[in-house]
Amino acid sequence: xxxxxxxxxxxxxxxxxxxxxxxxxxxxxxxxxxxxxxxxxxxxxxxxxxxxxxxxxxxxxxxxxxxxxxxxxxxxxxxxxxxxxxxxxxxxxxxxxxxxxxxxxxxxxxxxxxxxxxxxxxxxxxxxxxxxxxxxxxxxxxxxxxxxxxxxxxxxxxxxxxxxxxxxxxxxxxxxxxxxxxxxxxxxxxxxxxxxxxxxxxxxxxxxxxxxxxxxxxxxxxxxxxxxxxxxxxxxxxxxxxxxxxxxxxxxxxxxxxxxxxxxxxxxxxxxxxxxxxxxxxxxxxxxxxxxxxxxxxxxxxxxxxxxxxxxxxxxxxxxxxxxxxxxxxxxxxxxxxxxxxxxxxxxxxxxxxxxxxxxxxxxxxxxxxxxxxx
Amino acid sequence: xxxxxxxxxxxxxxxxxxxxxxxxxxxxxxxxxxxxxxxxxxxxxxxxxxxxxxxxxxxxxxxxxxxxxxxxxxxxxxxxxxxxxxxxxxxxxxxxxxxxxxxxxxxxxxxxxxxxxxxxxxxxxxxxxxxxxxxxxxxxxxxxxxxxxxxxxxxxxxxxxxxxxxxxxxxxxxxxxxxxxxxxxxxxxxxxxxxxxxxxxxxxxxxxxxxxxxxxxxxxxxxxxxxxxxxxxxxxxxxxxxxxxxxxxxxxxxxxxxxxxxxxxxxxxxxxxxxxxxxxxxxxxxxxxxxxxxxxxxxxxxxxxxxxxxxxxxxxxxxxxxxxxxxxxxxxxxxxxxxxxxxxxxxxxxxxxxxxxxxxxxxxxxxxxxxxxxxxxxxxxxxxxxxxxxxxxxxxxxxxxxxxxxxxxxxxxxxxxxxxxxxxxxxxxxxxxxxxxxxxxxxxxxxxxxxxxxxxxxxxxxxxxxxxxxxxxxxxxxxxxxxxxxxxxxxxxxxxxxxxxxxxxxxxxxxxxxxxxxxxxxxxxxxxxxxxxxxxxxxxxxxxxxxxxxxxxxxxxxx
Numbered sequence: 031x032x033x034x035x036x037x038x039x040x041x042x043x044x045x046x047x048x049x050x051x052x053x054x055x056x057x058x059x060x061x062x063x064x065x066x067x068x069x070x071x072x073x074x075x076x077x078x079x080x081x082x083x084x085x086x087x088x089x090x091x092x093x094x095x096x097x098x099x100x101x102x103x104x105x106x107x108x109x110x111x112x113x114x115x116x117x118x119x120x121x122x123x124x125x126x127x128x129x130x131x132x133x134x135x136x137x138x139x140x141x142x143x144x145x146x147x148x149x150x151x152x153x154x155x156x157x158x159x160x161x162x163x164x165x166x167x168x169x170x171x172x173x174x175x176x177x178x179x180x181x182x183x184x185x186x187x188x189x190x191x192x193x194x195x196x197x198x199x200x201x202x203x204x205x206x207x208x209x210x211x212x213x214x215x216x217x218x219x220x221x222x223x224x225x226x227x228x229x230x231x232x233x234x235x236x237x238x239x240x241x242x243x244x245x246x247x248x249x250x251x252x253x254x255x256x257x258x259x260x261x262x263x264x265x266x267x268x269x270x271x272x273x274x275x276x277x278x279x280x281x282x283x284x285x286x287x288x289x290x291x292x293x294x295x296x297x298x299x300x301x302x303x304x305x306x307x308x309x310x311x312x313x314x315x316x317x318x319x320x321x322x323x324x325x326x327x328x329x330x331x332x333x334x335x336x337x338x339x340x341x342x343x344x345x346x347x348x349x350x351x352x353x354x355x356x357x358x359x360x361x362x363x364x365x366x367x368x369x370x371x372x373x374x375x376x377x378x379x380x381x382x383x384x385x386x387x388x389x390x391x392x393x394x395x396x397x398x399x400x401x402x403x404x405x
Numbered sequence: 406x407x408x409x410x411x412x413x414x415x416x417x418x419x420x421x422x423x424x425x426x427x428x429x430x431x432x433x434x435x436x437x438x439x440x441x442x443x444x445x446x447x448x449x450x451x452x453x454x455x456x457x458x459x460x461x462x463x464x465x466x467x468x469x470x471x472x473x474x475x476x477x478x479x480x481x482x483x484x485x486x487x488x489x490x491x492x493x494x495x496x497x498x499x500x501x502x503x504x505x506x507x508x509x510x511x512x513x514x515x516x517x518x519x520x521x522x523x524x525x526x527x528x529x530x531x532x533x534x535x536x537x538x539x540x541x542x543x544x545x546x547x548x549x550x551x552x553x554x555x556x557x558x559x560x561x562x563x564x565x566x567x568x569x570x571x572x573x574x575x576x577x578x579x580x581x582x583x584x585x586x587x588x589x590x591x592x593x594x595x596x597x598x599x600x601x602x603x604x605x606x607x608x609x610x611x612x613x614x615x616x617x618x619x620x621x622x623x624x625x626x627x628x629x630x631x632x633x634x635x636x637x638x639x640x641x642x643x644x645x646x647x648x649x650x651x652x653x654x655x656x657x658x659x660x661x662x663x664x665x666x667x668x669x670x671x672x673x674x675x676x677x678x679x680x681x682x683x684x685x686x687x688x689x690x691x692x693x694x695x696x697x698x699x700x701x702x703x704x705x706x707x708x709x710x711x712x713x714x715x716x717x718x719x720x721x722x723x724x725x726x727x728x729x730x731x732x733x734x735x736x737x738x739x740x741x742x743x744x745x746x747x748x749x750x751x752x753x754x755x756x757x758x759x760x761x762x763x764x765x766x767x768x769x770x771x772x773x774x775x776x777x778x779x780x781x782x783x784x785x786x787x788x789x790x791x792x793x794x795x796x797x798x799x800x801x802x803x804x805x806x807x808x809x810x811x812x813x814x815x816x817x818x819x820x821x822x823x824x825x826x827x828x829x830x831x832x833x834x835x836x837x838x839x840x841x842x843x844x845x846x847x848x849x850x851x852x853x854x855x856x857x858x859x860x861x862x863x864x865x866x867x868x869x870x871x872x873x874x875x876x877x878x879x880x881x882x883x884x885x886x887x888x889x890x891x892x893x894x895x896x897x898x899x900x901x902x903x904x905x906x907x908x909x910x911x912x913x914x915x916x917x918x919x920x921x922x923x924x925x926x927x928x929x930x931x932x933x934x935x936x937x938x939x940x941x942x943x944x945x946x947x948x949x950x951x952x953x954x955x956x957x958x959x960x961x962x963x964x
Contacts, residue, residue, distance in 0.1 A: 093933060095756055116915055118927055125652050125816065126912065132444035133823035135832070151651060194738045227631075232647045261632045268631075271934050275736025276530045296734045386650035395648070404634070 066336060069164045077108065079325030085112040086326035089127060089138035091120050091145065092313060092349075096291075099346040104333050111326050120145035120232055124152070131157055131320055139327030142182065142315040142334070144285075145232050147382040149314040153178045154383065158316040161328055165335035168353045170362070172377040173312065181312035181378050182334045183343060184350040184362035186303055187237060188286035190270060190293075192279050193300040204306040205245055208282065212254040219258050222279040224269045227262035228398050234264070237283045237309060239385050239394060240376055244307055249401050255282065256402030274298045285311065291348050303369060310362070310375040312352060412876070418787040419795055425844050426802050428825075429817035430665075433809065437658035444824070454659035458645075464660070467641035474555045474626070474637060475619025481559025482615050485714065486566020487608055491596045492707055493567075494574045495582065497697045499708055506952060510719050511561040512568075513901035513948045515922055517624030517929070518941040519561060522722030523548055524628060525729050530737040532728065533721065549632045558625050560718045562618060566611040568898060572856050572891065573607035574600060582698065592698050606859060610852050613671055613804075617848070620664055621810055623908055638664055639810045654816075661813050665805065672804045723945065729938040749939035759940060762919035766904055767947060769839055769920060774900040777843040777850060778892060781899075784847075785854040786880055790863065800855075804848045811908035814845050819912040838910050838918050845909050850899050857891030858884070897955050904948045 065073045080086070090097070094117045101113045118126070120143050130137035141158075143149050152158060158178040166174055173181035189208065191201055200215065202208035212219055226234025241248045261278055263269050266288050269281045274296055286301065293299040315334055317327040333339045337353065344351040344360040351361040358364050366373045376382070384390055432443070437455070441448040458464045492498045493505055511519065526533050527548050534544045547553060581603065585595045601608075623639040630640060642660040646652050700707060729735060732744045753759045784803065788796035806814065818841040822832040831837055861884065869879045885892075907922030914923040921944045928937050 093928075094758055095752065095933065095936075118911075118914060121646050121652050122912060122914075126819065128442065129444060129820060129823055132442075133829070135823050135829050147650065227644075229648050230644045232650065235647070235650070262634065263631055265929070267929065267934055274734050275525075275528075276738060277524075277528055277736065298734050298736070298739065388649050391648075391650055 066164075066332075066338075069332075073164065076325045076328050080108065080323070080329040081110040083323035083326045084110065085114055086323055086330045087114045087137070087139045088116065088142060088330060089123050089140075090115065090117050090142040091123060092142065092347075093117055096347045096349075100334075100339060100342050103338070103342055104330065107333065107338070108329060111329065113330070120148060124148050127152065127157070127318075131318075134320070136322055137320065138318055139321040139323045140315060140317055140330045142313055144185075144311060144313045145236075146312065146314050146376060146378065147236055147385050148232065149179055149316065150175065150378070150380065150382045151386055153316055154380065157319055159319045159321065159324065159327075161317050161331070163328075163332050163335055165332055168337070168355055169335065170352070170354055170375075172375050172379075173352055175378045175380075179314050179316045179378055180331065180335060181352050181375075182315050182340075183287070183313045184352040184365065184375070185311045185313070186286040186350070186365060186373075187309040187311060188284050188289050188301045188303055190273050190281045190284045190289050191300045191302070192273050192276050193298055195276050196279050196300070201300065201302055202304070203302070204304050205241075205251055206247065206306065208280075208304075209247065209251045209254045211280075212251075212258050216258065219279060221259045221261070223255055223258045223282065224261040224263055224272060224278040224280075225255060225282040226266075226269075227264050229395055230262075230264040233266075233285075233311070234283065235391070235395075236376070236382070236385060237311070238398060240309055240374075241283075242394070244309075244374060249397070252398065252401040253403070256404070260402065270299065283309075287349050305369060305372050307372050307374050308369055310365075310373060312375065312378070313349070314378060415787045415795070418783050419799060422784050422787075422799065422847075423802060425840070426806055426847070428821055429814060429844070430805060430809065432817050432820055433658045433661050433813065436654050437662045439655050442654050444820075454653075454655040457656055458659050458663070463636055463641060463644070467636040467638050468663075470551060470626075470635055471620050471622075471638045473551065474558055474622065475616045477552070477555030478559040478562050478619040479612050479615050481556065482562040482566050483608065483612050485560075486563045486611065487570050487601065487604070488596070489563060489567045489711065489714075490571035490574055490604075491600055492711065494571050495596070495600060495698050496592065496700045496704075496707075498700060498704060498711070504711060504715070506956065507715055507719060508564050508567055509901065509952065510564075510723070510945075510949075512564045512898075513905045514723070514945055515624060515905045515907045515925065515941070516561070516622070517628060517907060518726060518925065518937070518944075519722045520557075520625045520628035521729075521937070521941075522725035523557060524725070525735060526721045526725030531725065532735070532741075535737065549629055549635075551630075551635050554626055554629050554635065557629070558619065558622055560714065561625075562615050563714065563718070565615055565618065566608070568894075569607040569611040569614075569852060569856060570604045572853055572894065573604040575890075586698065592700055592703060595698060607852075607856050610856070613674075614848065614852065616671060617668055617804070620668055623810060623812065639812075642810055642813065657813055661809050665809065669805070672801055726938055726941050726945075729934075730942045733935070749935040750943075752933075752936050753939050753943065756936075758919050759924060759936070761917075762921050762924040762940075763943065763947070765835055765919055766921040766944070767951075769835060769842065770900040770904045770948075770951065773835075773839040773842065774896055774903050776839070777846070777899050777903070778854075778896045780843060781847070781850040781854050781895065782885075782888075782892060785851060785858055786884065788855075789858050789880075789884065790866065803851045806844050806847050809845075811845055811906070812911060815841055815909040815912040818844075818909075822913075832913070833915050833917055835918050837913050838920060841909050841913060842903050842906055845906070846899065846902055849902060850895055853891060853895040853898060854888065857888040861887050897952070900951060900955075901948055904944065904951075 065077060094115055097115065101115060104113055105111065123141070123143055124145070127137055127141060141149070141152065153175070160177050162177045163180060166180065169181065189202060200211055202211055212223065226237065228235040228238045266285045269284055270289060270292050272278045273281045286303070289299060289301045293301050315331055317324065317331050321327045337356065340351040340353045340356055343349050344356065344358065348360070350365065354363060356363065436443050438450055439448040440451055440453050489508065493501055525531055527546065528534060529544065537544050548557070582595050582599050585599045590598065621639060622637060626635065626637045626640050627643065630636065636644065638660060642657050645656045645660065730749055731746065732741060733746050734744055735741070784799060788799040818837065822828045822837050865887070866879050866883050869883045874882065905922060907926055910920050910923035911926050914927065921940060925937055925940060928940065
């Protein structure tokens with residue numbers, strides 16, 4: 031019995047040794063295979079590190095359902111690295127991320143948000159890791175900041191209208207058209223215009239602030255909206271819903287990505303971009319400085335920016351690719367072909383921080399209220 | 406009595422209660438005195454947050470609107486709720502069982518969803534509005550006006566008053582009413598002169614609570630107040646989140662402190678009104694049997710009024726949500742038959758988070774609800790038959806958490822779980838959400854339990870003491886069995902409240918702690934309104950099934 035047992039034990043050990051060797055071979059092969067082409071050779075360390083960490087925690091403002099194809103593809107590309115994806119609104123994201131970092135608790139490894147100003151703020155407050163992504167050369171100049179924050183999408187801002195109730199000749203092609211429409215067809219559009227509430231919505235503030243910088247006639251537009259008794263809302267979704275139903279007829283400064291997605295299913299929604307200038311917003315990503323899974327965080331960031339990730343972003347998540355070497359219809363390059371120089375991406379830069387300066391912000395909001403005729 | 410005010414179990418219950426209430430509250434108060442987040446090393450002390458909001462005209466208009474709405478709610482909900490309770494517990498109104506179940510629906514539908522239902526149904530192009538326009542050439546209502554918000558809020562809070570006053574009525578022997586009948590009083594006279602005064606304590610509690618809820622109202626004014634820019638204190642607080650770009654906790658905390666400052670004197674007022682609670686003891690150590698009051702011809706009038714209320718508060722908004730859940734789009738110029746779809750529901754069941762949210766919501770309602778009721782009962786018993794300071798303190802403090810807007814309370818709990826050593830690990834479990842819910846709804850659950858406790862005559866317990874039972878034995882064998890129906894009803898109520906809570910869990914939402922309520926807020930923000938509608942309908946269905954099962958298996962709302 032004893033001998034038999036020993037023998038069995040020996041065989042077992044031998045077997046497990048063989049398995050281990052085999053597993054090693056497979057593993058190293060897999061690692062070799064996974065370093066994407068064009069990446070430095072030592073990138074294998076990051077991939078290997080990420081596998082040891084086993085997961086990446088992503089905080090994001092992008093709807094989980096929209097991102098599902100990206101997550102699936104990432105997990106297929108790097109087996110063994112799970113994505114823990116938490117979506118929330120940008121304010122909650124900021125609150126949670128800063129609180130957790132202050133408490134030195136587990137938090138996000140990668141932060142991905144459409145509140146561009148808050149992302150720059152987090153990075154400039156020292157919460158982002160310095161990391162030069164191997165993909166950064168493929169991005170336009172405006173799309174990266176200090177080897178920390180990277181633009182990952184290219185989302186034109188749009189005007190939306192109700193197709194059933196707004197005749198084609200009313201649809202504005204430029205900002206000036208829109209102002210004119212609101213002043214000349216006052217009766218039809220009275221109480222039927224909607225836009226972001228710049229006080230309640232961070233994105234709304236940022237867009238209005240950029241408008242004011244780019245367009246000298248912007249305040250006339252705000253006055254015209256105010257005169258029509260504009261409905262101010264705090265989310266793009268609410269505005270789209272109300273334009274679709276006909277409660278409002280036209281919506282200004284709408285996130286184009288959401289509007290286009292909705293328009294595919296909803297025959298009532300028309301989406302138009304402006305030819306004088308058209309703002310473009312981008313979701314910004316960075317790796318957390320205090321990441322518990324730093325390698326996995328880097329891997330996720332690089333994947334988001336990679337050609338593979340960006341193709342899925344554009345084709346399945348409908349967020350438009352930001353890379354210069356992707357040129358289809360759903361890419362920044364493709365979009366710019368139609369509108370040319372009118373395309374104005376909001377630059378990823380420290381300029382965004384001026385909007386967070388308390389005194390400047392309150393001044394701007396006051397001007398906004400006065401122009402709307404609310405104060 | 407030797408059990409005394411300072412026995413160990415009692416002291417620890419009081420200490421824990423005080424801790425879970427004052428820790429978040431203290432954190433909020435401290436934060437309101439700073440000029441930056443408390444965890445930011447650069448913070449300084451000062452009153453700048455208060456100076457900022459007091460100089461802001463929006464604060465004062467929001468304050469005025471809150472008082473207006475809360476007052477309107479009390480004026481509408483109190484008489485209707487009391488009348489409803491009388492009709493359903495004391496009279497032979499037809500279809501009682503059905504009505505009783507329907508009445509509770511507005512409580513367990515999240516107000517945000519309810520508001521959205523009203524927009525779809527009665528908004529400027531809602532389907533009832535389009536219908537009304539074809540009849541009267543114009544829509545004779547505007548649901549975005551301030552009075553409309555107050556009316557909707559008032560009518561949807563009728564069940565809160567109903568629950569408190571019916572709980573009181575059910576444990577009240579009907580001998581006194583019969584006496585009035587024998588003396589020749591008609592049913593209305595009996596209701597007003599006998600039943601109403603007997604349930605005064607419950608009604609006063611309910612009035613204060615509805616006023617509280619009016620101050621805390623968030624979902625309704627958020628959805629209905631936005632288009633015309635009507636702010637109330639909680640939506641003003643929400644607006645401050647983004648006004649300065651980064652979340653301004655100090656300003657939000659200052660507003661929350663102002664809300665508590667307004668509502669706390671109300672608690673004192675209510676306590677003062679209640680100082681003669683002993684007068685209302687009505688379950689005594691003698692047999693009483695309840696007998697229904699015949700309504701006669703009034704029956705159909707009463708039924709018609711109840712039906713009208715049910716149609717406005719339940720049928721209208723829920724048909725709005727249901728409609729939205731089954732279509733791709735709606736509004737002016739759309740034939741609904743052409744846009745019907747089941748895709749919205751498919752979307753929900755394809756998402757693992759949303760499926761998890763449904764399961765978690767059930768868990769937190771059923772298991773969490775039972776645990777919460779156990780906690781509330783422990784607190785209720787700790788203060789029971791105590792005339793000393795401890796009981797009075799308990800009575801005051803349990804009402805405080807409800808005065809803090811759920812959103813901010815949730816944030817305070819996030820901070821507690823993050824910054825109190827040893828709690829970090831618990832944050833990612835559903836326990837964190839449960840604790841926050843239990844504290845936020847403390848006032849609510851406590852009222853049912855103390856209403857039940859209040860009506861037990863002391864002689865029942867005293868006779869047990871006389872034959873030598875210990876304090877614990879009296880609680881176990883006399884007090885608790887006597888309030889068991891109150892406990893079951895509380896469980897049901899807490900279950901429903903936990904099912905629909907939406908703002909408290911928002912900051913605690915992580916993988917594993919998803920609940921439908923916070924999921925709805927997140928989906929709403931992300932623009933998935935299709936799924937908001939579908940998930941809301943699933944939520945309503947879940948609770949309705951839960952309620953039906955509970956009623957079927959003998960959880961009675963009354964004896």
